[in-house]
Amino acid sequence: MTFEYFVFMLLNGLSQGMLLFIIASGLSLVFGVLRVINFAHGSLYMIGAYLAYSLSATLTDGSMLSFLALLVAVPPAVAILGFVVEVTLFRRVYREEHLLQLLLTYSLVLILDDVVRVIWGGDPRNVARPDLLAGSVDIMGLALPTYNVFILVIGPVIALGLWLLLYKTRTGNIIRAAVSFPDTLGALGVNVSRVMTATFMLGCWLAGLGGVLVAALASVDLGIGMEKIIESFAVVVIGGLGSVGGALLGSLIIGVGITFFQLPFGRWALVFPYLVMAAVLIIRPWGLFGKPER
Amino acid sequence: MQLVVENINTYYGLSHILFDVSLEVNQGETVVLLGRNGAGKTTTMRSIMGLTAPKGGRVVFNGEDITGLAPFKTARKGIGFVPEDRRIFPDLTVQANLEVGTKKGTGSRNPWSLEKIFEIFPRLDELSKRRAGNLSGGEQQMLTISRTLMGNPDLVLLDEPSEGLAPVIVKVLGDMIDLLKQEGITVLLSEQNVKFALKHSDRAYIVDNGHIKYHGSVAELQNDEDIKKKYLAV
Numbered sequence: 001m002t003f004e005y006f007v008f009m010l011l012n013g014l015s016q017g018m019l020l021f022i023i024a025s026g027l028s029l030v031f032g033v034l035r036v037i038n039f040a041h042g043s044l045y046m047i048g049a050y051l052a053y054s055l056s057a058t059l060t061d062g063s064m065l066s067f068l069a070l071l072v073a074v075p076p077a078v079a080i081l082g083f084v085v086e087v088t089l090f091r092r093v094y095r096e097e098h099l100l101q102l103l104l105t106y107s108l109v110l111i112l113d114d115v116v117r118v119i120w121g122g123d124p125r126n127v128a129r130p131d132l133l134a135g136s137v138d139i140m141g142l143a144l145p146t147y148n149v150f151i152l153v154i155g156p157v158i159a160l161g162l163w164l165l166l167y168k169t170r171t172g173n174i175i176r177a178a179v180s181f182p183d184t185l186g187a188l189g190v191n192v193s194r195v196m197t198a199t200f201m202l203g204c205w206l207a208g209l210g211g212v213l214v215a216a217l218a219s220v221d222l223g224i225g226m227e228k229i230i231e232s233f234a235v236v237v238i239g240g241l242g243s244v245g246g247a248l249l250g251s252l253i254i255g256v257g258i259t260f261f262q263l264p265f266g267r268w269a270l271v272f273p274y275l276v277m278a279a280v281l282i283i284r285p286w287g288l289f290g291k292p293e294r
Numbered sequence: 295m296q297l298v299v300e301n302i303n304t305y306y307g308l309s310h311i312l313f314d315v316s317l318e319v320n321q322g323e324t325v326v327l328l329g330r331n332g333a334g335k336t337t338t339m340r341s342i343m344g345l346t347a348p349k350g351g352r353v354v355f356n357g358e359d360i361t362g363l364a365p366f367k368t369a370r371k372g373i374g375f376v377p378e379d380r381r382i383f384p385d386l387t388v389q390a391n392l393e394v395g396t397k398k399g400t401g402s403r404n405p406w407s408l409e410k411i412f413e414i415f416p417r418l419d420e421l422s423k424r425r426a427g428n429l430s431g432g433e434q435q436m437l438t439i440s441r442t443l444m445g446n447p448d449l450v451l452l453d454e455p456s457e458g459l460a461p462v463i464v465k466v467l468g469d470m471i472d473l474l475k476q477e478g479i480t481v482l483l484s485e486q487n488v489k490f491a492l493k494h495s496d497r498a499y500i501v502d503n504g505h506i507k508y509h510g511s512v513a514e515l516q517n518d519e520d521i522k523k524k525y526l527a528v
Binding site for chain 2: 170173174176177179180181183184185186187188189190191192
């Protein structure tokens, strides 16, 4: 492998990792505060992708402006769907055992996936890249799609935004306090159930954003939700459940790892996340950035 | 009466913990709830706060029935709770812990601020940027009380604050309780450290096996060796 090709593959892998981070950070954040592993997170991401497809069909000019419109409109729509799901369903199971929570989120996967099948059908869909992002960038003689560069920019922006929100604002302090002791936070006068709803909506917003971004990256079909929830789950196990920094590291490891493993191993590279996850579970079961459970 | 607890019965799942517990606290008073480990002191506080809602009986605060209200609503009515195990938010800085506790009080007076807390506890000022999880037990106790005060409560429930603290810190804690009295804040204290508690309180209740067994002034209790032997193992 030449050095140029190595850099090219690395950038490719990093852009895959950044996309995965946007989705997995939402899953991790929601788990941290709500203590529920939301398997329907992948379905919400998929709904974001299909919504982007439908909306783009009405905005046919292919301009950067209409693509930005998707980025602005679709994630809040998914967040509103999340609001409905949290208030009507999730809220009832926070104090129940994990099995019940898993059954709820898994049944939600089945329902949402079928709703998507009914509305959009089984054919693969995609969103045309806007003119501005349709070309490619020359990286030492190799052509990297401009769109991947775009994701390479968006990912760190989201990571920085989440970091500022969580570590530099009172809201972030409240979210992190809710991760440690929700009851104590409530006794201080904070409406914790509202914090939980807002966190869930933020998680869904991130899933929706990932959905828009993937719709112009690859083709969208009924399998993408399941594929990404499994990868995201691997990410949060590797990085540590509830840790956004861990989600970033885990996503980049998996994105870059899969990209490089694909060269010699082809489709077998999909095994890579599980190998890393197994290794982390053996060596550091609480994840690279996580903390042992109390 | 600022706080009236009337015949409350509280359960953890199926086990009945409090049996017709009643107590009253006047505005500005410091009242102590004494009793052995597991007698029902913490459960009484959790019942008042709404963290474990009583199944029967009433909790009345400033003339308003607050029985079983969600804890954040109880807090907004003017009751502050300092949990036994302190529960400071370990990943937040000392200052962030205090800021998370900040809220307006019920009246127009909002006497508590970061400056005032740092004046009383200069140690917390020095540590303000430090991760709260790295504080010593005594420092954490100061922080958890301060965090509750930042919510400008009218009544503070202090659950076993002296537990596990070095004697020198217990003395600081006593000064703090006296200061709350001077500030006009009502305190309901729960303690196993009888000597410490009686030194800083006006009246005392004794709870045993989920029943209130005694109440009286501190002076009366101090002279009643039988009661002290029977319920407090002094």
